[in-house]
Amino acid sequence: MLEKIGLASRGFKITKKKVLTIVIILILAGTGVRSFMGKTENTIAETVPNKVYVKATVAESVIEQAIISYKASLEASEEGIVSGKVSGKVVQVMFENGQYVTQGDPLIKLDDQEIRNNIASSQAQLKASESQLVSSQIGLQKMQLTVENAVSTYNRTKELFDGGAISKVELESAETTLNNAKIDLETEKANIETAKANLTTAQIDLNNLTDSLANTTITAPITGILDEKSVSLGQYANMGVVLAKVKAISPIYAVIEVDQNDMSSLQVGESAKVTVGSNEVKDYDGIIKTLEASANTTSRVFKCKVEVANLDLALKPGIYAKVDIVSDQTSEVIAVTTDALSGNPGNYSVFVIDQGFARKRIVNIGQISKGLVEIKDGVKNGDSVIITNVNTLQDGDAVSVVKE
Numbered sequence: 001m002l003e004k005i006g007l008a009s010r011g012f013k014i015t016k017k018k019v020l021t022i023v024i025i026l027i028l029a030g031t032g033v034r035s036f037m038g039k040t041e042n043t044i045a046e047t048v049p050n051k052v053y054v055k056a057t058v059a060e061s062v063i064e065q066a067i068i069s070y071k072a073s074l075e076a077s078e079e080g081i082v083s084g085k086v087s088g089k090v091v092q093v094m095f096e097n098g099q100y101v102t103q104g105d106p107l108i109k110l111d112d113q114e115i116r117n118n119i120a121s122s123q124a125q126l127k128a129s130e131s132q133l134v135s136s137q138i139g140l141q142k143m144q145l146t147v148e149n150a151v152s153t154y155n156r157t158k159e160l161f162d163g164g165a166i167s168k169v170e171l172e173s174a175e176t177t178l179n180n181a182k183i184d185l186e187t188e189k190a191n192i193e194t195a196k197a198n199l200t201t202a203q204i205d206l207n208n209l210t211d212s213l214a215n216t217t218i219t220a221p222i223t224g225i226l227d228e229k230s231v232s233l234g235q236y237a238n239m240g241v242v243l244a245k246v247k248a249i250s251p252i253y254a255v256i257e258v259d260q261n262d263m264s265s266l267q268v269g270e271s272a273k274v275t276v277g278s279n280e281v282k283d284y285d286g287i288i289k290t291l292e293a294s295a296n297t298t299s300r301v302f303k304c305k306v307e308v309a310n311l312d313l314a315l316k317p318g319i320y321a322k323v324d325i326v327s328d329q330t331s332e333v334i335a336v337t338t339d340a341l342s343g344n345p346g347n348y349s350v351f352v353i354d355q356g357f358a359r360k361r362i363v364n365i366g367q368i369s370k371g372l373v374e375i376k377d378g379v380k381n382g383d384s385v386i387i388t389n390v391n392t393l394q395d396g397d398a399v400s401v402v403k404e
Helices: 002-047 113-162 168-215
Strands: 052-054 056-058 060-082 088-093 106-110 217-219 224-227 244-259 271-276 282-291 301-308 320-337 342-344 347-354 357-369 372-377 384-386 399-401
Touching (some): 060 224, 113 168, 244 282, 244 320
Parallel strands (some): 052 399
Antiparallel strands (some): 056 384, 060 244, 060 320, 224 244, 271 320, 282 301, 342 347, 347 357, 347 384
């Protein structure tokens, strides 16, 4: 038994060494496997990013009508000058710049006391002229009777003279009386004409003074908004001096300058679109109202006026605008939906899907119409363009397209 035990003991000692060696090998192997697996997992985690789920559309070619765009400045369709027809001291100013007025509305009141005094004098002179005319008419009637009597007397005297009943001296006396009566009659007729002329002059003077009194109230020459006010209380306003302007802005004109090469493509009555604003863009319908017949001798461009109704009076003279005029020509362009755009005016971009990744493309855009935007460069026909999450995507993000 001891031998067996001894033999067994020796056998156990050999086995223990082997087991220890195996354990060490296994520990090292396990550590290596865990290290390798950890590196593999980390590598996979690092190389497989989270995907962003997006919707996309395909950039396609569309047929577009050619649009000619122009820079424009808004101008009043009509301008009226506010000025006095008489001179006088300003005693009342009844308006401010920007105020909307109707033709005939009172704007400025001038001192009228001197004119009122002159009217009183003129009325008195008119009455005196009327009295003079009545007196002359009565005198004329008397002279007509005098002439008639002188004629009768002369005729009787002539008969008596012819019969030898009276002397020639008596006949000549009757003749002299008749001639004097006729002269006096003509004088009275002349007096009547003078009286009539004086009456007419007095009436004209009174009418002029009455008009001058009315003109001490300066009114709006046209309907529109007041601008360029240059009058104040107490100043002396000379006749004809510009005190303000009234500008008609409904309709209003968007004035553009057209190159001679484009003149043949424009026609009076043609439709146009007028765009104003940068932060809050607003479009207005317009029509070409006038085309100048001759070009500016310096710039060699033609002025064109596009009429806009401006019923709400929101547009004002001096505002900058853009005028788009649609021509009959067409062209093929690349277009995507406006949802694809991100960025700001002058710095737009889109995201194109390239082998499962979002690639940012800086784009130059053209006209926008009916939810589509023209892409002049940066996108090709057939590119898959992302239309959701465009403001949060980053260049290089992994993406997965969600089917509609």
